[in-house]
Amino acid sequence: MSSLLNNNLLRTLGFVLTIVLLLVAMLSSVVLxxxxxxxxxxxxxxxxxxxxxxHIIIKDTRVPRxxxxxxxxxxxxxxxxxxxxxxxxxxxxxxxxxxNAGAGFFVxxxxxxxxxxxxxxxxxxxxxxxxxAASVVYVLGSMGRxxxxxxxxxxxxxxxAAxxSSLTQxxxxxxxxxxxxxxxxxxxxxxxRSLDHLQMVMPYLLVAWIAALLIGKHINVLxxxxxxxxxxxxxxxxxxxxxxxxxxxxxGGSVAVTGPIAFIGLVVPHFARYVSGIDYRWVIPYSAxxxxxxxxxxxxxxxxxxMPKEVPVGVMTALIGVPFFVYIARKGAKQL
Amino acid sequence: xxxxxxxxxxxxxxxxLISKRLILILPILSLVTLLVMVxxxxxxxxxxxxxxxxxxxxxxxxxxxxFVVQIHRLPRIVVAFLVGAALAIAGAxxxxxxxxxxxxxxxxxxTxxxxxxxxxxxxxxxxxxNTLTISIxxxxxxxxxxxxxAAALVYTLSWHSGVTPIRxxxxxxxxxxxxxxxxxLMIIEGPLYLATQATLWQTGSVYxxxxxxxxxxxxxxxxxxxIALIAARRLNVLEMGExxxxxxxxxxxxxxxxxxxxxxxxxGAAVSVxxxxxxVGLMAPHIARRLIGSSFGALIPVSAMIGGLIVIMADLVAxxxxxxxxxxxxxxxxxxxxxxxxxxxxxxxxx
Numbered sequence: 135m136s137s138l139l140n141n142n143l144l145r146t147l148g149f150v151l152t153i154v155l156l157l158v159a160m161l162s163s164v165v166l167x168x169x170x171x172x173x174x175x176x177x178x179x180x181x182x183x184x185x186x187x188x189h190i191i192i193k194d195t196r197v198p199r200x201x202x203x204x205x206x207x208x209x210x211x212x213x214x215x216x217x218x219x220x221x222x223x224x225x226x227x228x229x230x231x232x233x234n235a236g237a238g239f240f241v242x243x244x245x246x247x248x249x250x251x252x253x254x255x256x257x258x259x260x261x262x263x264x265x266x267a268a269s270v271v272y273v274l275g276s277m278g279r280x281x282x283x284x285x286x287x288x289x290x291x292x293x294x295a296a297x298x299s300s301l302t303q304x305x306x307x308x309x310x311x312x313x314x315x316x317x318x319x320x321x322x323x324x325x326x327r328s329l330d331h332l333q334m335v336m337p338y339l340l341v342a343w344i345a346a347l348l349i350g351k352h353i354n355v356l357x358x359x360x361x362x363x364x365x366x367x368x369x370x371x372x373x374x375x376x377x378x379x380x381x382x383x384x385x386g387g388s389v390a391v392t393g394p395i396a397f398i399g400l401v402v403p404h405f406a407r408y409v410s411g412i413d414y415r416w417v418i419p420y421s422a423x424x425x426x427x428x429x430x431x432x433x434x435x436x437x438x439x440x441m442p443k444e445v446p447v448g449v450m451t452a453l454i455g456v457p458f459f460v461y462i463a464r465k466g467a468k469q470l
Numbered sequence: 471x472x473x474x475x476x477x478x479x480x481x482x483x484x485x486x487l488i489s490k491r492l493i494l495i496l497p498i499l500s501l502v503t504l505l506v507m508v509x510x511x512x513x514x515x516x517x518x519x520x521x522x523x524x525x526x527x528x529x530x531x532x533x534x535x536x537f538v539v540q541i542h543r544l545p546r547i548v549v550a551f552l553v554g555a556a557l558a559i560a561g562a563x564x565x566x567x568x569x570x571x572x573x574x575x576x577x578x579x580x581t582x583x584x585x586x587x588x589x590x591x592x593x594x595x596x597x598x599x600n601t602l603t604i605s606i607x608x609x610x611x612x613x614x615x616x617x618x619x620a621a622a623l624v625y626t627l628s629w630h631s632g633v634t635p636i637r638x639x640x641x642x643x644x645x646x647x648x649x650x651x652x653x654x655l656m657i658i659e660g661p662l663y664l665a666t667q668a669t670l671w672q673t674g675s676v677y678x679x680x681x682x683x684x685x686x687x688x689x690x691x692x693x694x695x696x697i698a699l700i701a702a703r704r705l706n707v708l709e710m711g712e713x714x715x716x717x718x719x720x721x722x723x724x725x726x727x728x729x730x731x732x733x734x735x736x737x738g739a740a741v742s743v744x745x746x747x748x749x750v751g752l753m754a755p756h757i758a759r760r761l762i763g764s765s766f767g768a769l770i771p772v773s774a775m776i777g778g779l780i781v782i783m784a785d786l787v788a789x790x791x792x793x794x795x796x797x798x799x800x801x802x803x804x805x806x807x808x809x810x811x812x813x814x815x816x817x818x819x820x821x
Contacts, residue, residue, distance in 0.1 A: 396647065456644050464627070
């Protein structure tokens with residue numbers, strides 16, 4: 135398969151360029167929005183803070199938002215890349231396979247049934263939910279080589295996603311008071327999140343990121359097929375368990391901060407593979423960067439669609455992602 | 471022994487094949503349904519014995535019983551039955567028409583399309599006092615249009631020199647994600663009082679159903695059921711596959727379109743009253759097929775009964791198991807239906 139960048143020098147240059155793009159996206163995210171802010175103000179908010187509205191907005195809203203979008207987008211992107219490699223399924227992603235929905239369900243339960251309020255508790259519930267949903271998908275996926283093809287696994291994942299989101303809606307109906315607040319969170323939103331949310335999950339996410347970068351080499355071997363990998367002496371179960379843990383932490387941590395945001399994990403790895411080829415040592419970091427950029431762009435876009443109100447960014451990513459999903463499903467149609 | 475009795479009306483312009491097993495199974499199912507309805511009516515915050523329920527229904531019971539039964543419980547249970555029946559018939563038609571055991575109006579996004587349209591309708595035509603500015607009777611029409619658009623989209627997008635079952639389901643699932651996002655958007659965009667209502671919509675609930683809902687749904691369902699029974703023989707032919715169907719002289723495309731419209735009309739009507747109650751359209755026809763076989767003349771009424779029964783029972787659990795909470799029935803149909811869907815994925819080796 136030919137890719138856009140076909141040697142390591144080009145890939146490195148492309149990588150640097152992508153980082154620059156990410157920075158530009160983050161800066162635009164700080165500047166663009168309902169309140170007009172200039173580049174100068176953005177800098178002054180940190181150098182000569184004067185308690186003006188603009189400066190407060192920059193420090194309390196815009197900058198955290200850009201950072202959260204970047205971190206969550208990156209996590210979802212690399213989780214998607216790992217899932218697609220692991221299941222050898224072009225439609226695999228935390229959103230489609232119900233992992234986001236599982237994490238979301240557990241967080242909503244935490245709020246409604248156990249009156250949990252602390253961020254730490256949310257985070258753990260999100261991890262738990264992500265782990266349960268991932269295990270179900272994993273068990274289904276490993277049941278029989280012929281029984282469950284990648285396409286069927288996708289269908290099974292979608293059914294699990296539907297089940298968890300139904301359960302979540304049900305819990306919400308029971309708890310009308312919290313509805314308005316949770317609803318926005320549930321649709322996937324970056325608005326109104328503070329840096330505290332991010333700080334809470336950041337240590338876990340960092341570990342997951344580093345592990346994901348280190349595991350790329352082994353994923354390359356594994357993606358040749360399980361028998362081949364085992365023949366080459368790889369302890370495939372170890373790599374699979376590690377990847378699964380990275381996925382759970384990355385997706386669960388993301389949901390704890392922003393609610394379930396679908397389709398980033400689906401779209402981004404395809405683009406990363408298109409740009410950098412099939413070497414997962416490149417695909418994973420590229421997916422992380424593209425994920426960050428895509429989520430920031432979607433977040434900025436979400437501020438302008440129905441101004442002065444905001445669209446939850448999860449709705450934006452779904453509306454961007456569905457045509458892409460249809461495209462891949464159709465492209466895969468030849469084998470179906 | 472012949473399994474079917476032919477019945478010809480109007481000099482053969484209308485004909486039905488009546489399955490002999492149907493004559494046995496339908497009365498049994500009706501009896502079970504009636505029984506469950508009576509028991510369900512009696513359960514809740516105020517317990518009412520079966521005899522008192524029957525008395526209350528025919529207007530012979532005490533005032534309080536009559537009030538609770540006739541105003542609160544009975545319409546809800548009747549609506550649950552009608553909604554389940556409508557979804558089940560819609561599912562049976564879809565599964566036969568595209569020869570796909572995984573098809574059902576909610577799985578392939580038709581219900582989602584109806585939900586978007588219904589919520590949009592409510593947002594557009596509500597004033598600030600939470601009252602509709604035009605008649606609620608237009609709601610099924612709006613839902614039907616939404617369902618129709620979704621069905622048309624799924625069908626055209628899955629077209630790739632023919633439509634394979636699994637591609638259709640896959641694309642449908644993608645579309646269902648989009649309709650969910652749009653519904654959420656409408657909810658957040660719309661006024662706050664709509665939020666609870668619309669959340670119910672996404673899960674599917676027969677909470678606070680009234681006789682008016684029955685009035686809206688029943689004629690629609692009866693007409694569709696009648697057409698479905700007439701169309702049953704075309705479905706039987708279609709289920710043999712496109713090639714056989716066209717070689718025995720069936721207008722495959724025209725019949726498909728007709729059946730798709732019918733299925734959409736049923737699903738749309740159900741959604742307009744109760745929202746997207748999931749997986750009923752998937753499960754009921756499968757259970758019915760076990761009972762009666764796959765000839766549609768018999769399958770359609772049996773599916774309808776079973777679909778109705780499923781929703782009544784789901785709603786019974788939903789409103790009594792977690793008292794004082796009254797949950798949407800859709801949670802329970804999804805909780806049973808999703809694993810069932812996965813089970814079907816495993817069972818059918820060659821989809």
